[in-house]
Amino acid sequence: MALIFFYAPLDADQGFIQKIFYVHVPMAIVALVGFVIAGVLGAIHLRTRDEVWDYRSYVAIHISVIFGVGVLLTGAIWAKASWGKWWVWDEPTLVSFLIVVLLYATYYPLRYSIEDPGRRARYASVFAITAGAFVPVNFAAVRMAQSLVHPRVFATASGGMPGEMWLTFLVSLLGITLLYLTLVRLELSAKHTRGRLKRLRKLLETEPSAGPPATPLTTVPARPSYD
């Protein structure tokens, strides 16, 4: 925050409004990379059939969708400040990002409409791979589209950002990436613990006389269900 507000110089064109860039762009990059990584995790799940990879893929998508909503909201505020409009429908960058977020919003009904856990994990992984492949294709298509409305900060013919802005941007990107990883870890840990508690309740509620010899209550199974 100190770097953003007191170190990075004011943008010659946009002035103080450009400070939104340091939260908006890193969130967009991390969200999009998160979607692609979720696709890779989905592919690993299909290859190994280990449900842990499906849950990692799900959590990566979940946090990326939250970041995506943040990108849309901060982008709308930036648009209102710069262009006087909350949204511009003929701008490919904005519309394509909205499409990506809406596409991933359909992941939840798809996932939770299937009751069989194995089938649900398989379908969710296929979705994650397909949508994950769509993200870079979509990004490339937007880059190729000729539009002068949305600012192209990186790799512009005029030389791009000065060093102080780059440093501030990289620190912001690192911070947002660490935040993303922390939230993913927190979510996975919460799911894992919930699964273990459910399993423990099942073990405690079964009659000791029924079935195989009672499992010691202090031993929690190593591979619990995440449901």
Added chain:
Amino acid sequence: MTSALLAAAPALPLHEAGKYVAAAYGVFVTLILIYVAIIAARLQRMEKEIDSLTELAERRLGPDAGRHEDR
């Protein structure tokens, strides 16, 4: 001390653009806070579940089972 730091810091042009920049960062912080609140609520539910499981385990094994681990 805070006022001395603020006095030493360079002035920010908070007139026109300030409210938009504040709103954007406010959205970011709010999203994170909502998420943390949801996680805290879940943790609370899990804590209740652990209490209930502890009670169940004590009923099955007797109240003294595992008591030495509390220390």
